[in-house]
Amino acid sequence: MIQQHINQWARQIPSWVVYVLLLIPAPWFFYLGATGGLGVEPIKALEHEYGELALKLLVAGLAITPLRTHLGINLIKFRRAIGLMAFFYVSAHLLVWLVLDVQIVSQIWADILKRPYITIGMVGFILIVPLAVTSNNRSIRTLGPKWRQLHKLTYMVVLSGAVHFLMLVKGFQLEPILYLAVILALLALRLPKKRRVAA
Amino acid sequence: MAHRWKNNLTWDDVTPEAAFLNRRQIIAGMAAGGIAAGLGQSASAAEGLEPNTWEEITTYNNFYEFGTGKGDPAKYAGSLTTDPWSVEIDGLVDKPGSYAMSDIMSAMTTEERIYRFRCVEAWSMVIPWNGFELADLLNMAGVQSGAKYVAFETAVRPDEMPGVARNVLDWPYVEGLRLDEAMHPLTIMATGIYGKPIPNQNGAPMRLVVPWKYGFKSIKSIVRITLTEDEPPTSWNKANGKEYGFYSNVNPTVDHPRWSQASERRVGGGLFSPRIPTLMFNGYEEEVASLYEGMDLSKFY
Numbered sequence: 001m002i003q004q005h006i007n008q009w010a011r012q013i014p015s016w017v018v019y020v021l022l023l024i025p026a027p028w029f030f031y032l033g034a035t036g037g038l039g040v041e042p043i044k045a046l047e048h049e050y051g052e053l054a055l056k057l058l059v060a061g062l063a064i065t066p067l068r069t070h071l072g073i074n075l076i077k078f079r080r081a082i083g084l085m086a087f088f089y090v091s092a093h094l095l096v097w098l099v100l101d102v103q104i105v106s107q108i109w110a111d112i113l114k115r116p117y118i119t120i121g122m123v124g125f126i127l128i129v130p131l132a133v134t135s136n137n138r139s140i141r142t143l144g145p146k147w148r149q150l151h152k153l154t155y156m157v158v159l160s161g162a163v164h165f166l167m168l169v170k171g172f173q174l175e176p177i178l179y180l181a182v183i184l185a186l187l188a189l190r191l192p193k194k195r196r197v198a199a
Numbered sequence: 200m201a202h203r204w205k206n207n208l209t210w211d212d213v214t215p216e217a218a219f220l221n222r223r224q225i226i227a228g229m230a231a232g233g234i235a236a237g238l239g240q241s242a243s244a245a246e247g248l249e250p251n252t253w254e255e256i257t258t259y260n261n262f263y264e265f266g267t268g269k270g271d272p273a274k275y276a277g278s279l280t281t282d283p284w285s286v287e288i289d290g291l292v293d294k295p296g297s298y299a300m301s302d303i304m305s306a307m308t309t310e311e312r313i314y315r316f317r318c319v320e321a322w323s324m325v326i327p328w329n330g331f332e333l334a335d336l337l338n339m340a341g342v343q344s345g346a347k348y349v350a351f352e353t354a355v356r357p358d359e360m361p362g363v364a365r366n367v368l369d370w371p372y373v374e375g376l377r378l379d380e381a382m383h384p385l386t387i388m389a390t391g392i393y394g395k396p397i398p399n400q401n402g403a404p405m406r407l408v409v410p411w412k413y414g415f416k417s418i419k420s421i422v423r424i425t426l427t428e429d430e431p432p433t434s435w436n437k438a439n440g441k442e443y444g445f446y447s448n449v450n451p452t453v454d455h456p457r458w459s460q461a462s463e464r465r466v467g468g469g470l471f472s473p474r475i476p477t478l479m480f481n482g483y484e485e486e487v488a489s490l491y492e493g494m495d496l497s498k499f500y
Contacts (some may be wrong), residue, residue, distance in 0.1 A: 033470050039258060039269065040254065040258055040466050041259055041322060041466050043464065080208075099468060103473065114454075116457075168457065170320075171267070171368050172269075172365075172368075173267055174333050174365065182232040
């Protein structure tokens with residue numbers, strides 16, 4: 001069975017490998033941006049690369065539980081690494097926006113308050129911070145059952161990321177709609193079985 | 200009538216292409232020196248109006264008929280057949296009909312126009328266009344007295360334009376100008392850049408350039424020009440009327456609902472490119488402000 005192969009293979013890979021592999025794109029894209037590899041307007045390109053990678057990792061993190069419950073593939077040991085690296089890229093995306101893109105402090109505040117897609121993006125960032133801070137064994141121990149409750153915020157974070165993307169594109173574009181559809185599907189798989197059958 | 204408008208930028212301001220790289224390094228050095236000395240440059244001085252390189256102008260484009268990515272037009276527009284090409288000029292004109300591009304070119308006098316180009320997405324370039332005044336073309340067809348607006352239409356060719364397979368916009372792309380805007384000496388039909396034929400991704404064989412309006416008004420690869428009495432529909436206004444008005448004049452005091460228009464970034468400055476203030480009417484206030492006298496520009500955005 002392919003699941004067993006994957007599970008066996010996953011058992012042999014330490015989770016630090018995931019951190020290392022997922023760290024590589026950050027300096028790589030920055031290097032590309034600085035040397036012309038991201039085109040003639042590298043600031044927006046870098047912002048988009050970090051943002052889209054963050055969204056992909058959020059979706060990947062959301063897929064872990066359905067993969068186990070529906071397909072028997074157990075990748076749960078990588079979930080913390082994926083979640084923390086998603087936080088890392090959300091932060092990198094935000095930093096590029098603040099420092100390289102908008103630059104002007106008064107305009108940053110105006111944008112956060114006045115532009116709904118930026119407001120939603122910021123809400124997503126604020127919500128992911130407590131998740132990143134509590135992504136360690138000690139927090140799981142001290143928070144007990146509250147930890148699970150707290151980490152349900154992930155759903156809001158992922159949704160806000162996808163809506164942020166959907167709201168910022170011009171015209172009718174497919175890509176952000178596909179992200180949102182995948183996220184809604186992954187969330188739907190979490191609904192109790194009975195309700196899903198009824199729906 | 201050619202040469203009605205005298206550019207304050209001449210070819211003396213343009214560096215030979217081979218020297219681009221060197222010049223960029225020198226300018227970067229000058230900019231760094233300026234910052235170190237704490238010099239506050241005025242907007243016009245800071246402009247310097249150094250034209251963007253051929254590479255910048257031809258690899259960073261919005262031409263959704265070839266895809267929504269900035270690099271898509273350069274990648275896919277090669278498939279567009281631009282020769283032969285003809286433009287239908289109809290509506291309220293004396294001599295309606297199909298005008299062959301070759302006939303238009305032999306009738307028009309092309310000249311160089313180095314213009315600022317400001318995209319609604321808050322990036323900008325300086326582009327050395329070659330072209331002729333739209334007024335000359337319209338006069339060739341003979342504008343009738345009842346005409347108040349000019350409508351433009353881009354080619355739609357599913358076989359040659361991969362982007363039109365998706366309904367990102369309602370194809371064909373259409374744009375429009377008020378007749379006085381169209382007849383203004385700053386308004387040109389561009390057929391070249393840097394003295395070379397205009398590349399497909401920039402709107403070959405002929406595209407509009409209205410330098411005081413956001414870039415999307417400057418419709419590309421035009422196949423139809425119609426003189427009308429009523430204000431014609433425009434593509435982005437149809438797609439999202441709250442964000443894109445008919446006029447779409449560059450105006451730092453009227454924000455796009457999703458981002459500020461107060462500043463812009465000149466393409467080509469790299470990862471640490473500074474924002475520069477956006478100028479009223481993109482720096483052409485002196486020439487065009489009178490067209491909008493008495494109009495509330497926050498209402499007619």
